[in-house]
Amino acid sequence: MARVSVNSLRKEFDTGNVVAVDDLSLEIEDGEFVTVVGPSGCGKTTTLRMLAGLERPTAGTIKIGDENVTDVHAKNRDVAMVFQNYALYPHKTVFENMEFGLRMSTDLNETERERRVVESAEMMDIEDLLEDKPDELSGGQKQRVALGRAIVREPDLFLFDEPLSNLDAKLRTSMRAEIQRLQNELEITAVYVTHDQHEAMTMGDRIVILDGGELQQQGRPTEVYENPVNEFVAGFIGSPSMNFVDVDVESTGSRLRLTGANGGFSFDLSPAYVNNSEVALDSSRYTLGIRPENVTLVDPGAADSITATIDVVEPVGSDNFLHLDVNSEFIARVDSDVYLEPGDRVSFTFDESNIHLFDHETGHNVF
Numbered sequence: 001m002a003r004v005s006v007n008s009l010r011k012e013f014d015t016g017n018v019v020a021v022d023d024l025s026l027e028i029e030d031g032e033f034v035t036v037v038g039p040s041g042c043g044k045t046t047t048l049r050m051l052a053g054l055e056r057p058t059a060g061t062i063k064i065g066d067e068n069v070t071d072v073h074a075k076n077r078d079v080a081m082v083f084q085n086y087a088l089y090p091h092k093t094v095f096e097n098m099e100f101g102l103r104m105s106t107d108l109n110e111t112e113r114e115r116r117v118v119e120s121a122e123m124m125d126i127e128d129l130l131e132d133k134p135d136e137l138s139g140g141q142k143q144r145v146a147l148g149r150a151i152v153r154e155p156d157l158f159l160f161d162e163p164l165s166n167l168d169a170k171l172r173t174s175m176r177a178e179i180q181r182l183q184n185e186l187e188i189t190a191v192y193v194t195h196d197q198h199e200a201m202t203m204g205d206r207i208v209i210l211d212g213g214e215l216q217q218q219g220r221p222t223e224v225y226e227n228p229v230n231e232f233v234a235g236f237i238g239s240p241s242m243n244f245v246d247v248d249v250e251s252t253g254s255r256l257r258l259t260g261a262n263g264g265f266s267f268d269l270s271p272a273y274v275n276n277s278e279v280a281l282d283s284s285r286y287t288l289g290i291r292p293e294n295v296t297l298v299d300p301g302a303a304d305s306i307t308a309t310i311d312v313v314e315p316v317g318s319d320n321f322l323h324l325d326v327n328s329e330f331i332a333r334v335d336s337d338v339y340l341e342p343g344d345r346v347s348f349t350f351d352e353s354n355i356h357l358f359d360h361e362t363g364h365n366v367f
């Protein structure tokens with residue numbers, strides 16, 4: 001396994017004048033599992049393809065271990081890639097599919113190659129499928145074979161390009177666990193691309209969030225969840241999404257009052273909290289961010305609470321999502337045994353330590 005260093009990576013495509021990846025720098029530690037997430041077109045696949053050597057960067061460098069591989073051909077990089085569409089050879093058996101890469105990239109003898117294939121097949125629980133052809137396999141089995149084919153090579157770096165996207169929800173959950181088990185057992189260094197923020201959060205030691213080809217934030221999943229650097233990250237990570245409501249901030253010394261830009265509510269931050277903050281805010285318009293699980297129902301008319309009318313109740317089994325109308329909308333996540341109906345009046349509040357204030361123009365998290 002190896003450390004990976006990506007420095008100021010850039011990729012322009014001439015067709016359409018697209019900057020797919022812009023000034024991306026990343027350090028991936030030996031044995032680290034990094035997930036890369038972002039909306040469609042944000043540059044995830046292009047980043048992965050540059051790491052694999054399938055796409056040549058316009059600028060920047062890639063180091064795997066101590067070697068600068070920026071100009072090294074894909075077949076000479078010690079990297080294995082697992083694709084969404086499995087990319088198995090249809091006319092080869094599972095055994096041949098798994099052995100092929102070893103035959104091409106190593107000088108192991110036949111006995112040693114067979115030993116490695118059988119060992120990897122056992123690890124992926126596909127030893128009974130070794131004589132089958134890909135079209136005899138289910139989607140889940142094909143992806144196990146693709147994983148086995150990657151493991152068998154014992155590469156320095158594993159690259160996963162949305163490997164579970166073609167599987168149904170149940171299978172995706174079990175394959176996700178399978179990949180995590182492999183990660184724990186083999187301590188692989190991996191970059192795992194997904195558009196699914198839940199997958200990125202649950203699988204990654206570290207999560208990298210891209211938008212428009214640019215790095216937005218990287219960090220441990222909980223770090224990113226709790227301290228998003230901007231409105232984009234705050235809204236992309238977490239389900240349901242963080243509530244965003246325009247507020248006018250009135251700042252008078254140690255007091256901060258937030259008033260809904262459409263009226264309907266106001267919320268005072270305590271002087272102690274404001275004093276402890278390292279940032280002083282202007283009296284201006286901001287975007288208030290608060291996660292649905294941090295919006296709490298309180299007794300009707302409780303001190304400092306906000307009164308709202310319930311617009312919609314969305315039951316999702318374990319929880320209910322309440323859409324609360326205060327001229328703006330807040331969504332609250334409450335237990336499923338909280339029985340409320342559209343039109344009911346409720347009071348809610350939130351803890352000041354859970355709020356974020358984003359610059360109204362730039363979206364930067366400023367408080």
Ligand code: ATP
Binds near residue numbers: 015038
């Ligand atoms: P998705 O989740 O939809 O796969 P992505 O985040 O993986 O998206 P990329 O496939 O890396 O995004 O694409 C980034 C940008 O580069 C997009 O605007 C895309 O249209 C463009 N792009 C990708 N490959 C090429 C290419 N070969 N030629 C021209 N433009 C390209």
